[in-house]
Amino acid sequence: MPTIDVYNMEGKVCGTLELSDKVFAAQVNGPVIHSVVRAYLLNQRQGTQSTLTRSEVAGGGRKPWRQKGTGRARQGSTRAPQWTKGGIALGPKPRSYRVSVNKKEKRIAMLGALSSKVSSGDLIVLDNIALEEYKTKKIVAMLGALGANGKPMIVTEAPDQKVIKSAANIPGVATAPVNAMSVYEILKHDKLILTKAAVASLEEVYGE
Incomplete structure (x- = not known):
């Protein structure tokens, strides 16, 4: 099992977390990822x-x-x-332009995308994102402390309006709950930031 450091919002290590091999150490199947991303982009066309x-x-x-x-x-x-x-x-x-992709391909592509972020060192696990109010400044400070100033994607277990709205005006930053993640968005962004709750949710869904 790969082990990864867990950070707080100040960018300090506050623990470690063992990741599931089935979810975060899966084989990266390039052709399947390509077909899933292609289908995703085609399905965006009106x-x-x-x-x-x-x-x-x-x-x-x-x-x-x-x-x-x-x-x-x-x-x-x-x-x-x-x-x-x-x-x-x-x-x-x-x-x-609709293209259908079967569930098995979607699963393989998602696991491959997550595993590629782990192997490249671009996965960051946060203990929690605690915002008492809508503050873009706090998200900017958090990303700076984590060394994720480029184009990071922040994933929470469930939709968090404070996180979504606080990050909305930051160029290059995307937010999503676990059930709205896409392979394209994961690969498009240079850093993937998951909360511990989001990791647990992913392992529950894909670790079967």
Whole structure:
């Protein structure tokens, strides 16, 4: 079992924690992580882009000139794709980009993402985040003490409005409860900060 230091909000070590091998020392499967992240990004797309074809553009009902005798190329409509203000040929139309991923792949990708943070030394475990009021200054001070001034992701066991709102205006910082974590967000941020309660929750869900 990997052992990791537990920090308080002042950045001081206040204990150690043994992490589950099943959750934090799993094999990192690159192809599966890639497919899960790709599906996540595709599923964010609305798919509402649309262009007008020649049949949808206004105008163009009259033939611009007669078929023969002018010396020019024959034309049937001023709304054909080659004309200015003409319709778009083979342009995008509304469609669904939805990609499904099975539960086993999601599990493998999540365990791989968590384990990669442990192996790279980018996982930080906090004893607790205790905020009595909404204070961005306290979150900034905490991140500085932990050496996580880049793009950290703070994960709590359950949604904590004081943490969410206090960190909302800090560039590069993301917050999420355990049940809203995504593989993409874990890998996107350079540091993953988990509370002890969040670690226990992850081990309960994925350590079976």
